[in-house]
Amino acid sequence: MWIKICGLSTQAAVDMAVASGATHIGFVFAESKRQVTPEYAKYLAKNVPKTVKKVGLFVDEDLAVVQEIVAKVGLDMVQLHGQESADYAAQVSVPVIKAFGIKDGKIPDAIADFKAHTILLDAPPAQFAGGSGQAFDWDKVDLTALDGYRFFVAGGLNPENVGQAIAIFKPTGVDVSSGVESEGVKDLEKIKKFILKVRRQ
Protein backbone atom coordinates (compact mmCIF):
# COMPACT_ATOMS: atom_id res chain seq x y z
CA MET A 1 0.00 0.00 0.00
CA TRP A 2 1.35 3.45 -0.97
CA ILE A 3 1.36 5.98 1.87
CA LYS A 4 1.76 9.62 0.95
CA ILE A 5 2.38 12.29 3.57
CA CYS A 6 1.66 15.62 1.96
CA GLY A 7 2.37 19.29 2.59
CA LEU A 8 5.73 18.77 4.30
CA SER A 9 7.69 21.89 5.19
CA THR A 10 10.11 20.93 7.96
CA GLN A 11 13.12 18.63 8.08
CA ALA A 12 11.76 16.87 11.17
CA ALA A 13 8.49 15.99 9.43
CA VAL A 14 10.30 14.75 6.32
CA ASP A 15 12.59 12.60 8.48
CA MET A 16 9.68 11.17 10.46
CA ALA A 17 7.67 10.36 7.33
CA VAL A 18 10.65 8.58 5.76
CA ALA A 19 11.68 6.75 8.96
CA SER A 20 8.10 5.57 9.57
CA GLY A 21 7.72 4.09 6.10
CA ALA A 22 6.03 6.63 3.85
CA THR A 23 6.33 5.65 0.19
CA HIS A 24 5.63 9.19 -1.09
CA ILE A 25 6.17 12.65 0.38
CA GLY A 26 4.57 15.81 -1.01
CA PHE A 27 5.74 19.41 -1.33
CA VAL A 28 3.18 22.09 -2.21
CA PHE A 29 4.35 24.64 -4.79
CA ALA A 30 0.89 26.14 -5.34
CA GLU A 31 -0.71 28.92 -3.31
CA SER A 32 -1.22 27.43 0.13
CA LYS A 33 -0.41 27.83 3.78
CA ARG A 34 1.92 24.86 3.15
CA GLN A 35 3.66 26.35 0.12
CA VAL A 36 7.43 25.88 -0.05
CA THR A 37 9.94 27.42 -2.43
CA PRO A 38 11.77 25.14 -4.87
CA GLU A 39 15.05 26.02 -3.13
CA TYR A 40 13.73 24.95 0.28
CA ALA A 41 12.12 21.79 -1.12
CA LYS A 42 15.46 20.88 -2.69
CA TYR A 43 17.10 21.27 0.71
CA LEU A 44 14.39 19.16 2.43
CA ALA A 45 14.64 16.49 -0.28
CA LYS A 46 18.39 16.10 -0.33
CA ASN A 47 18.69 13.10 2.01
CA VAL A 48 15.44 11.37 1.08
CA PRO A 49 16.19 7.82 -0.09
CA LYS A 50 15.51 7.02 -3.73
CA THR A 51 12.87 4.47 -2.65
CA VAL A 52 10.64 7.31 -1.38
CA LYS A 53 8.94 9.25 -4.18
CA LYS A 54 9.17 13.03 -3.91
CA VAL A 55 5.96 14.55 -5.26
CA GLY A 56 5.45 18.20 -6.22
CA LEU A 57 1.94 19.67 -6.05
CA PHE A 58 0.82 22.27 -8.59
CA VAL A 59 -2.41 24.05 -9.54
CA ASP A 60 -2.77 25.12 -13.18
CA GLU A 61 0.90 26.04 -13.30
CA ASP A 62 2.72 26.87 -16.49
CA LEU A 63 4.19 23.62 -17.82
CA ALA A 64 7.66 25.13 -18.23
CA VAL A 65 7.66 26.18 -14.57
CA VAL A 66 6.62 22.67 -13.50
CA GLN A 67 9.45 21.14 -15.55
CA GLU A 68 11.96 23.58 -14.10
CA ILE A 69 10.94 22.74 -10.51
CA VAL A 70 10.93 18.99 -11.26
CA ALA A 71 14.56 19.28 -12.40
CA LYS A 72 15.67 21.66 -9.66
CA VAL A 73 14.21 19.70 -6.72
CA GLY A 74 14.67 16.24 -8.25
CA LEU A 75 10.96 15.43 -8.06
CA ASP A 76 9.89 11.90 -8.97
CA MET A 77 6.22 12.72 -9.54
CA VAL A 78 3.90 15.68 -10.02
CA GLN A 79 0.41 16.00 -8.48
CA LEU A 80 -1.99 18.24 -10.40
CA HIS A 81 -4.83 19.90 -8.47
CA GLY A 82 -6.31 22.27 -11.05
CA GLN A 83 -8.10 21.99 -14.38
CA GLU A 84 -5.08 20.49 -16.16
CA SER A 85 -5.93 18.47 -19.28
CA ALA A 86 -4.74 14.97 -20.13
CA ASP A 87 -2.71 16.57 -22.91
CA TYR A 88 -0.93 18.74 -20.32
CA ALA A 89 -0.36 15.70 -18.05
CA ALA A 90 1.13 13.75 -20.96
CA GLN A 91 3.78 16.44 -21.41
CA VAL A 92 5.03 16.33 -17.80
CA SER A 93 8.43 14.62 -17.69
CA VAL A 94 7.68 12.48 -14.60
CA PRO A 95 4.66 10.32 -13.65
CA VAL A 96 1.53 12.28 -12.79
CA ILE A 97 -1.05 12.03 -10.03
CA LYS A 98 -4.26 13.83 -11.09
CA ALA A 99 -6.47 15.00 -8.24
CA PHE A 100 -10.26 15.07 -8.59
CA GLY A 101 -12.65 16.65 -6.11
CA ILE A 102 -15.52 14.25 -5.46
CA LYS A 103 -18.87 16.04 -5.10
CA ASP A 104 -21.96 14.10 -3.98
CA GLY A 105 -19.99 10.88 -4.34
CA LYS A 106 -19.71 11.25 -8.15
CA ILE A 107 -16.47 10.02 -9.71
CA PRO A 108 -15.98 12.45 -12.64
CA ASP A 109 -16.12 10.91 -16.12
CA ALA A 110 -12.89 12.83 -16.87
CA ILE A 111 -10.87 10.23 -14.96
CA ALA A 112 -11.09 8.12 -18.15
CA ASP A 113 -8.71 10.61 -19.82
CA PHE A 114 -6.13 9.96 -17.09
CA LYS A 115 -6.10 6.17 -17.14
CA ALA A 116 -2.36 6.20 -17.87
CA HIS A 117 -1.76 8.17 -14.69
CA THR A 118 -2.55 7.79 -11.00
CA ILE A 119 -5.81 9.31 -9.76
CA LEU A 120 -6.25 11.00 -6.38
CA LEU A 121 -9.76 11.20 -4.95
CA ASP A 122 -10.10 14.27 -2.75
CA ALA A 123 -12.69 16.58 -1.26
CA PRO A 124 -13.74 19.46 -3.56
CA PRO A 125 -11.49 22.56 -3.36
CA ALA A 126 -12.11 24.94 -0.47
CA GLN A 127 -9.91 27.91 0.50
CA PHE A 128 -7.08 26.31 -1.52
CA ALA A 129 -7.24 23.63 -4.20
CA GLY A 130 -6.49 20.86 -1.71
CA GLY A 131 -5.39 20.06 1.80
CA SER A 132 -8.69 21.16 3.36
CA GLY A 133 -8.94 18.29 5.83
CA GLN A 134 -12.47 17.56 4.60
CA ALA A 135 -13.63 14.11 3.56
CA PHE A 136 -15.95 13.50 0.58
CA ASP A 137 -19.03 11.28 0.75
CA TRP A 138 -17.40 7.85 0.88
CA ASP A 139 -20.73 6.05 1.13
CA LYS A 140 -22.13 7.53 -2.08
CA VAL A 141 -19.23 6.55 -4.35
CA ASP A 142 -19.86 3.93 -7.03
CA LEU A 143 -16.73 1.85 -6.47
CA THR A 144 -17.05 0.05 -9.81
CA ALA A 145 -16.15 3.38 -11.50
CA LEU A 146 -12.64 2.91 -10.09
CA ASP A 147 -12.05 -0.53 -11.57
CA GLY A 148 -8.74 -0.66 -13.42
CA TYR A 149 -7.40 2.62 -11.98
CA ARG A 150 -4.39 3.21 -9.77
CA PHE A 151 -5.68 5.61 -7.16
CA PHE A 152 -5.02 7.32 -3.85
CA VAL A 153 -7.82 8.07 -1.44
CA ALA A 154 -7.33 11.47 0.21
CA GLY A 155 -9.36 14.17 1.89
CA GLY A 156 -9.84 14.30 5.64
CA LEU A 157 -7.95 11.11 6.42
CA ASN A 158 -6.38 10.73 9.85
CA PRO A 159 -4.98 7.88 11.99
CA GLU A 160 -8.50 7.09 13.27
CA ASN A 161 -10.41 6.82 9.98
CA VAL A 162 -7.77 5.59 7.53
CA GLY A 163 -8.52 1.94 8.28
CA GLN A 164 -12.15 2.43 7.31
CA ALA A 165 -11.16 4.24 4.11
CA ILE A 166 -8.90 1.34 3.13
CA ALA A 167 -11.64 -1.18 3.89
CA ILE A 168 -14.16 0.68 1.72
CA PHE A 169 -12.01 1.68 -1.26
CA LYS A 170 -9.21 -0.92 -1.32
CA PRO A 171 -7.07 1.82 -2.87
CA THR A 172 -3.57 1.65 -4.29
CA GLY A 173 -2.60 4.27 -1.73
CA VAL A 174 -3.71 6.73 0.91
CA ASP A 175 -2.75 10.38 1.22
CA VAL A 176 -2.90 12.72 4.20
CA SER A 177 -1.98 16.26 5.12
CA SER A 178 -4.30 17.98 7.66
CA GLY A 179 -4.94 14.76 9.58
CA VAL A 180 -1.31 14.53 10.67
CA GLU A 181 -1.15 18.13 11.84
CA SER A 182 -1.80 19.84 15.18
CA GLU A 183 -2.76 23.50 15.03
CA GLY A 184 -1.71 23.69 11.39
CA VAL A 185 1.76 22.21 11.89
CA LYS A 186 2.85 18.68 11.03
CA ASP A 187 2.72 16.56 14.19
CA LEU A 188 5.51 13.96 14.24
CA GLU A 189 3.60 11.52 16.45
CA LYS A 190 0.52 11.70 14.21
CA ILE A 191 2.65 11.03 11.12
CA LYS A 192 4.09 7.94 12.79
CA LYS A 193 0.67 6.79 14.03
CA PHE A 194 -0.95 7.25 10.60
CA ILE A 195 1.73 5.20 8.85
CA LEU A 196 1.65 2.47 11.52
CA LYS A 197 -2.14 2.24 11.20
CA VAL A 198 -1.89 1.75 7.43
CA ARG A 199 0.95 -0.76 7.73
CA ARG A 200 -1.09 -2.85 10.20
CA GLN A 201 -4.13 -3.07 7.91
Ligand SMILES: O=C(O)c1ccccc1NCC(=O)[C@H](O)[C@H](O)COP(=O)(O)O
Ligand atom coordinates in the same frame (compact mmCIF):
# COMPACT_ATOMS: atom_id res chain seq x y z
O1 LIG B 1 -2.11 21.35 1.07
C1 LIG B 1 -2.48 22.35 0.46
O2 LIG B 1 -2.64 23.42 1.04
C2 LIG B 1 -2.76 22.27 -1.01
C3 LIG B 1 -2.89 23.44 -1.73
C4 LIG B 1 -3.16 23.40 -3.07
C5 LIG B 1 -3.30 22.18 -3.72
C6 LIG B 1 -3.18 21.00 -3.01
C7 LIG B 1 -2.92 21.03 -1.66
N1 LIG B 1 -2.84 19.88 -0.91
C8 LIG B 1 -3.19 18.60 -1.35
C9 LIG B 1 -2.97 17.62 -0.26
O3 LIG B 1 -2.25 17.85 0.65
C10 LIG B 1 -3.58 16.29 -0.28
O4 LIG B 1 -3.08 15.62 -1.41
C11 LIG B 1 -5.09 16.22 -0.22
O5 LIG B 1 -5.73 17.38 -0.64
C12 LIG B 1 -5.58 15.79 1.15
O6 LIG B 1 -5.43 16.79 2.09
P1 LIG B 1 -6.06 16.66 3.56
O7 LIG B 1 -7.54 16.60 3.44
O8 LIG B 1 -5.60 17.90 4.25
O9 LIG B 1 -5.48 15.42 4.19
